[in-house]
Amino acid sequence: MEDKIKTTTKRLDEKTEFIAVDFFRLLFAIGIVALHLAPMQDINETLNYFVVHVLTRLGVPFFFLVSGFFLQKKIQDVQKVKAYLARIFQLYVIYTVLYLPQIVYDDRKAGSFWVWNLLDFVRNFFLVGSYTQLWYFVGLIVATLLLYWLKNKLKLRDRYIAALVLVLYAIGTIGNAYIQPLQDRIDVPVGALEQLDGKYLLLWLYFRVFSTTRNGLFFGLPYVFFGYLIAKNRDKIARKNYLLLAVLSFMLMTGEAVVVHEVFGAAGSDMLFALLPTSVFILLFAAFVDCRKTERNFHLAKHLRSLSVLYFGLHKWIEFYFVGLLHRALGVELNSLSRFVLVVILNYIAAEVIIRMSDIRHFQWLRKLY
Numbered sequence: 001m002e003d004k005i006k007t008t009t010k011r012l013d014e015k016t017e018f019i020a021v022d023f024f025r026l027l028f029a030i031g032i033v034a035l036h037l038a039p040m041q042d043i044n045e046t047l048n049y050f051v052v053h054v055l056t057r058l059g060v061p062f063f064f065l066v067s068g069f070f071l072q073k074k075i076q077d078v079q080k081v082k083a084y085l086a087r088i089f090q091l092y093v094i095y096t097v098l099y100l101p102q103i104v105y106d107d108r109k110a111g112s113f114w115v116w117n118l119l120d121f122v123r124n125f126f127l128v129g130s131y132t133q134l135w136y137f138v139g140l141i142v143a144t145l146l147l148y149w150l151k152n153k154l155k156l157r158d159r160y161i162a163a164l165v166l167v168l169y170a171i172g173t174i175g176n177a178y179i180q181p182l183q184d185r186i187d188v189p190v191g192a193l194e195q196l197d198g199k200y201l202l203l204w205l206y207f208r209v210f211s212t213t214r215n216g217l218f219f220g221l222p223y224v225f226f227g228y229l230i231a232k233n234r235d236k237i238a239r240k241n242y243l244l245l246a247v248l249s250f251m252l253m254t255g256e257a258v259v260v261h262e263v264f265g266a267a268g269s270d271m272l273f274a275l276l277p278t279s280v281f282i283l284l285f286a287a288f289v290d291c292r293k294t295e296r297n298f299h300l301a302k303h304l305r306s307l308s309v310l311y312f313g314l315h316k317w318i319e320f321y322f323v324g325l326l327h328r329a330l331g332v333e334l335n336s337l338s339r340f341v342l343v344v345i346l347n348y349i350a351a352e353v354i355i356r357m358s359d360i361r362h363f364q365w366l367r368k369l370y
Contacts, residue, residue, distance in 0.1 A: 009290060012234035019297050020289035021066060022304040024282070028059035029308035030344060033315040035059065036132060039340035048336075053268040054257045058250075060136055061223050061279035063312075067140055068147070068227025069283070075228060081148050085141055092137035094368055095313045096130040102320050103131060128211050132316055135215070142216025143224040158229060165222040169276060172218025177260040177269035214270040226280055230287075239288050246281035253278050303355070309370040310351035318347045 009015060035056035040048035074080035107117040121130065129135025150156050150164075186204045188196050196204055213219065230237065253274035260266040291297055323342055326332040334342065351370075358366035 009288065010239055012230070012237040012239075012284075012287060015234075015287065015290075017291055017293050017298075017301075018287055019291040019301040021069075021283070021286045022301040022308070024062065024286045025066060025308040026304045026311070028062045029311040031056040031059040032133060032312055033344060033347070034340060036316060037319065037336065037340045037343060039337045041336040043335075043337060049261070049268075050254070050257075053261070054254050057270065057272070057275060058279055058282065060219075061275055062282060063136065064140065064143065064220050064223030065227035065230075065279055065283045067144075068224035068229075069231045069287075070227075071144065071147075071224065072228045072231035075144075075148055075151055078148075078152075081144065085144060088137055088141055088144075090368060091309070091313070092130075092134060092141070095134055095137075096125065098313075098317060099131040099134070102316070123209070127209065128215070133312060136312075139214075139216035139220035140224070143220030146217065146221050147224055147228065158232070161225055162229065165225045168218050169222040169271075170273070172213035172215075173271040173273055175213035175218070176271040177256075177266050178264050180260075180265040180267075212270070219271060222276065223279065226276070227283065230280070230283065237284070240284075242281045242285035242288065246278055246285055249274055249278040249281055306355050306370045307348070307351050310354060311347055313369065314350060315343055315347050318350060319343050322346050 035052055038048055038052050040051050071084065074084060103121065104117075107114075107121075112120075124130050127138075129138050147161075150161050156164075182200070182203070185197060186200045186207060188204070190208075193204075253272055256272050256274050257269060260269050260272070319339070323334065323339055323346070326334065354366050354369055357363040
């Protein structure tokens with residue numbers, strides 16, 4: 001199978017391949033590794049802030065957008081939605097089990113009573129995310145369910161859903177990047193509720209239960225919906241200089257990150273207003289990149305998708321058991337950049353081994369990891 005690629009594709013509905021999107025998925029998956037490992041921490045504080053709180057924040061929104069983009073044709077088919085959600089939940093459970101020893105290790109290190117740790121784990125599993133990066137699976141499940149409900153149960157038109165999700169995203173962003181001035185007022189323990197101003201009680205209850213607005217409602221749903229909307233209106237979306245628009249929007253996003261840090265006192269931010277258009281423009285740019293339709297390229301795209309899931313899922317596990325072992329057992333202390341590079345390399349080796357072994361008859365169960 002090999003088709004000639006039009007280098008002058010004018011509208012998105014003319015595209016029959018999105019190989020470049022899979023390349024960007026892998027790129028942003030490695031970015032998630034950088035987000036969690038802060039590679040520039042020992043080199044330059046300002047550069048590290050840019051990498052961790054600006055550049056790599058593009059990763060998760062891109063994943064949500066791509067999920068919504070490819071979900072568009074399935075969202076009105078209840079059986080396909082169920083199968084999709086079952087697959088995401090399976091990944092979530094598998095990686096939760098994989099990270100259980102680390103969860104227990106962190107709890108014991110914190111010295112909390114085991115009953116409270118268990119209750120906290122149950123809360124996190126269903127409402128927050130069982131481990132560092134695994135909140136994405138919960139967010140994607142919630143966002144998909146909400147979009148299905150809005151489209152098929154409430155039967156809302158897209159323009160009304162767009163207005164709704166923009167309001168939700170604004171609330172979530174204010175409650176994330178811009179809430180630091182209120183944080184000290186609402187961050188009180190249960191036993192000190194008398195210190196809490198009554199007008200902040202609902203905020204206290206929300207953050208006590210959900211911890212953050214970076215979740216499927218305020219974060220996941222807007223991005224999944226706009227990914228869905230792009231796919232649905234692909235016949236109306238023309239080729240433009242989306243790379244330039246993404247760069248300009250990213251510059252605004254960088255400025256916004258500086259503002260929330262310097263003016264609002266945020267140590268970091270998961271959500272920014274300019275993050276939404278920046279991510280959308282990056283997806284549109286990637287979607288319009290033309291690649292030759294060959295068996296080799298389609299195999300490569302599938303391989304990139306598998307690698308991106310394994311990078312996303314395994315990197316904290318690799319860091320804990322392999323890189324952390326160098327320090328705990330051998331006393332070897334790596335600087336932040338060396339630690340990041342080593343995790344990326346080891347994660348790639350582990351991912352390739354898993355993918356290749358999963359082609360062997362008795363190891364096909366490894367495919368459940370990706």
